[in-house]
Amino acid sequence: DVQLAESGGNLVQPGGSLTLSCAASGFNVSDNYMSWVRQAPEKGLEWVSIIYSGGNTYYAEAVKDRFLVTRDNSKNTLNLQMNSLSAEDTAVYYCVRSLGGVLDYWGLGTLVTVSS
Amino acid sequence: QSALTQPASVSGSPGQSITISCTGTSRDVGGYEFVSWYQQLPGTAPKVIIYHVSKRPSGVSDRFSGSKSGNTASLNISGLQGEDEADYYCSSFTSRATYVFGSGTKVSVL
Numbered sequence: 415d416v417q418l419a420e421s422g423g424n425l426v427q428p429g430g431s432l433t434l435s436c437a438a439s440g441f442n443v444s445d446n447y448m449s450w451v452r453q454a455p456e457k458g459l460e461w462v463s464i465i466y467s468g469g470n471t472y473y474a475e476a477v478k479d480r481f482l483v484t485r486d487n488s489k490n491t492l493n494l495q496m497n498s499l500s501a502e503d504t505a506v507y508y509c510v511r512s513l514g515g516v517l518d519y520w521g522l523g524t525l526v527t528v529s530s
Numbered sequence: 531q532s533a534l535t536q537p538a539s540v541s542g543s544p545g546q547s548i549t550i551s552c553t554g555t556s557r558d559v560g561g562y563e564f565v566s567w568y569q570q571l572p573g574t575a576p577k578v579i580i581y582h583v584s585k586r587p588s589g590v591s592d593r594f595s596g597s598k599s600g601n602t603a604s605l606n607i608s609g610l611q612g613e614d615e616a617d618y619y620c621s622s623f624t625s626r627a628t629y630v631f632g633s634g635t636k637v638s639v640l
Contacts, residue, residue: 449629458533458634459568459576459619464627472628475531508575515564515623516581523575 416440416519418509423524430499434524436492436509444487447512450494452505453523460505463494464512476502499528534559534620534632541638542610550635552603552620558630560601564623567596567605571616580605612639 422434434450450462463473463483471483482495492509506523535553542548552559552567559565565583568576578587580596583603593614595606603622607614620632 451631458617459570459621459631461621461629461631464629466627470627472626474628512629514582515562516566516578517568517576517621517629518578518581518587520575520577 416511418511418519418521420507420509420521420524423507423526425527425529426499427530428500428528430528431495431497432499432526433496434494434507434509434526436494436521438490438492438509438511441511442487443485443490443492448483448485448492449510449512449517450481450483450492451508451510451517451520452503452526453508454502454505457505462507465492496526499526501528504528531558531624531626531628531630534622534630536618536620536632536635538633539636539638541640542607543640544610544612546610547606547608548610548637550605550607550618550620550637552605552622552632554601554603554622554630556601557625558622559598559603559620561625562623563598565596565598565603566621567594567603568619568621569616570619576619607637610639615639 449464509521511519567580570576584596
């Protein structure tokens with residue numbers, strides 16, 4: 415069975431940093447395209463970033479130059495390093511497998527709250 | 531990348547059919563067959579119900595169907611049921627090798 419489990423969400427002060435992790439099971443992160451999607455409280459879904467199997471990465475304009483997506487093939491995990499956080503980054507962050515143009519498997523999400 | 535345009539809300543009576551539109555551009559919806567639809571029940575993660583414009587994953591009711599014309603994709607829900615009350619989002623692959631979501635539609639069953 416394919417499963418994704420995010421961790422690392424927390425309360426962080428504005429300007430701070432946080433790293434999220436996503437443990438995958440049932441498939442290899444290295445062989446797939448993996449995305450992060452976020453959802454601010456009572457708001458819609460927002461695509462954040464993607465890492466392709468070849469290693470190329472892309473980001474939404476709102477997080478470009480502040481967020482970094484990486485993967486650890488030995489641990490079969492996906493990571494999202496987030497810097498210079500602001501209140502606008504407060505959201506539930508989902509780890510999602512992005513295979514063949516469809517975001518097919520989603521984790522349960524982890525909550526990031528940016529507040530002083 | 532601007533969000534794809536969806537109506538904020540759509541409602542219908544049990545048994546009726548409703549359609550949710552999703553309008554983008556030639557750089558996303560109009561340019562690729564990688565349009566998906568997601569259902570999100572309150573407090574849960576989204577679930578894909580339509581992918582590649584019109585395909586249904588195993589286990590998804592055939593009351594859900596998708597289509598596309600030009601830069602607009604559509605989700606049709608036939609035989610509306612109370613369990614269909616949820617938020618629905620479209621998504622498309624884009625020319626920048628990224629994804630973009632729709633603004634979301636709240637479906638209510640009267």
